Amino acid sequence: MCGIVAVFGDVDGNVAAAAESAAARLAHRGPDGSGLWMRLGSAVLCHRRLAIMDPAQGKQPIRGRDGAAVVHNGEIYNFRALAEALAATGRRCVSGSDSEVLAHLYEERGEACVEALDGIFAFAAVHGDDWMVARDPIGIKPLYYGRDRAGNLWFASELKALIDNCVSFEVFPPGHLMSRSGGLRRWYAPPWLRGEPGEPGDPAQLRRSLSDAVEKRLMSDVPLGLLLSGGLDSSLIAALATRLVRARDARAEIHSFAIGVAKDSPDLRAAREVAQFLGTTHHEVSFRVEDGIAALDDIIRHVESYDIPTIRASTPMYFLSRYISDLGVKVVLSGEGSDEIFGGYLYFYYAEDPQELQRETVARVANLHLSDVLRADKSTMAHGVEARVPFLDLKFLDLAMSLPPELKQPRGAGRGGEARVEKWILRQAFADDADPLLPSSVLWRQKEQFSDGVGYGWVDGLRAHAERVVSRRELAQAAERFPYATPATAEAYVYRDRFAALFPGEHAARCIVRWEPRWQTDSDTSGRANPFHRAAGEGARRLTG
CATH class of the missing domain: 3.40.50.620 (HUPs)
Structure with missing residues (x-):
């Protein structure tokens, strides 16, 4: 569900407008509504909504009790159990949206909130001067990040939201989070993923x-x-x-x-x-x-x-x-x-x-x-x-x-x-x-x-x-035109050619693995x-x- 754009850094009106325009490119991911939250000089969050849980409520960016703001793409399957636990601490969810628990969890647990989640997600959260971005363990929900010429950090559900705004960008790795204070780190690392023996499954x-x-x-x-x-x-x-x-x-x-x-x-x-x-x-x-x-x-x-x-x-x-x-x-x-x-x-x-x-x-x-x-x-x-x-x-x-x-x-x-x-x-x-x-x-x-x-x-x-x-000459000269990820067949050349026209530059090409x-x-x-x-x-x- 949904599409997100988040920018952290020296955010002014121009940056906010660019972020909102970038989010509009994700309208197909969220045809049911849009939302924006910003703090000048700090952050802007944009959201395109595909309403699945509690369509009448749950508009994003969604807010926590203490003022945290969150944009989320995905589904939190254990949100009802999390909502019950949060209610016991005085943080009561007011909607039936699974995304709302993220705002309250982030206020309560900070970066450790990801360890409680059972679901698929790419989300950005802001609370005071702190912020974090996280992606689910396998990367079922897409996420990319990059920097603009002013050094601001951008995050988005799809490349098309970054291509005109960032001078460099790459895939945000699954099972990782990034925060203002801690940078990028892996949070999901089970034994099998590390190549280590664990308890044999039945x-x-x-x-x-x-x-x-x-x-x-x-x-x-x-x-x-x-x-x-x-x-x-x-x-x-x-x-x-x-x-x-x-x-x-x-x-x-x-x-x-x-x-x-x-x-x-x-x-x-x-x-x-x-x-x-x-x-x-x-x-x-x-x-x-x-x-x-x-x-x-x-x-x-x-x-x-x-x-x-x-x-x-x-x-x-x-x-x-x-x-x-x-x-x-x-x-x-x-x-x-x-x-x-x-x-x-x-x-x-x-x-x-x-x-x-x-x-x-x-x-x-x-x-x-x-x-x-x-x-x-x-x-x-x-x-x-x-x-x-x-x-x-x-x-x-x-x-x-x-x-x-x-x-x-x-x-x-x-x-x-x-x-x-x-x-x-x-x-x-x-x-x-x-x-x-x-x-x-x-x-x-x-x-x-x-x-x-x-x-x-x-x-x-x-x-x-x-x-x-695709002519033989074009294929023979493919390495000159595409020194990175050179196409070896006519079919590969067609796709590489069209991709380069839509997403020019080597940064975009390096986001794909053949x-x-x-x-x-x-x-x-x-x-x-x-x-x-x-x-x-x-x-x-x-x-x-």
Whole structure:
């Protein structure tokens, strides 16, 4: 939810006006209202609101009892418990907004307030002469920071709010906070993230823990839906959410959403099967390859990246989010994070040993804020829709990342012997023949990357378009034009070219990290480039046939 801009330093009227103008560039993140708070010579806070909790109240910047001011992008899932504890100390919340607890907590605990939060957030807080900015542990909510020519510090939810105001800027790291007195420091550092052994996780707890993660993310005062690709991850989230909602209201109507370039695309077929099994009100959206190509400028403007898999996957998610927003749905549950946690991408078949696999899963989770969660947030928030990601719940994450790594290696599913399947431990946790959560064909479906699953013609069409519009000469001279992050293919050149036009300069380019699969000879990011794409699929069919 929402978009924020904060400036700290020698703030005058001109700086405040520039900050308010920068916040207007984030209107897509908060179409339900705007707000501004400032103290001349010190700070200005700007907010664009997507009203999810207590839409009638909760306007930001939000104030504490003793005068603190806060702007927040995200959701605090344990806000009711925090509000009760605050009330016992005389700090009573006056709205049903989850963001209000941040102002009171900051007044009471200072920087230590972040340690009490269970949720997703990027927020800036001011109290007297002190201020702080913090980002959630995994970076599910985006945040950037930089300095203007006068030395003022700027913070914003998206690059587009900083590009004309700062002479230097970068990604604000997840799990960190910055304060006036203490500078930048990490506050979230569990053993698994540091590469240190901890207490081994119990795989028997996976099902209960993921269900708890989904349940807390059903918190909403506005309509909520389900993103459903028909893959294992989104289908598990959809199935758990459907059961939880129907346990409260057996007749509740639950909306699920899928997208593809053709009616017979892999994801649409599988999502259709899941929706029928779950009994959701299902929506199928189609887009044409030429429409996706025509929208590339808009996609790059919103997701602020030139990374190939990010652009490929953002396009269908962008179109689907527009459809969802038009229906009046503001919150969706999604399956991001599972592949990074459990080694679900097909290139993980090549990991030499469990320890190498574990190191790669840690690296992928640590960089999610530069890849899949960035794509999920910005593609949906382009249309004022918030994506929630239960797999990245902190309790579930601590459990899953502490599992013995050999349990995450591709292995036989026990239903045919010889075949191997990725994410076996997660699939097995939900394999209950007596009370199936999903059809077996979906529970054991091979990993299909989103940009492939919407229809193989999408990626093929992008490549063909790039080959037509990028000349051999341009590609040969790419290093001269783009000495940093030089594009090696025509498709990469198209994205790098458009990004440079929208976000000029090396500071912007350095905010992006390009992802390539490890351990395989073909560096293309499409899952189809991996030889296991077909072999693993045949194995999965043997297991379920």
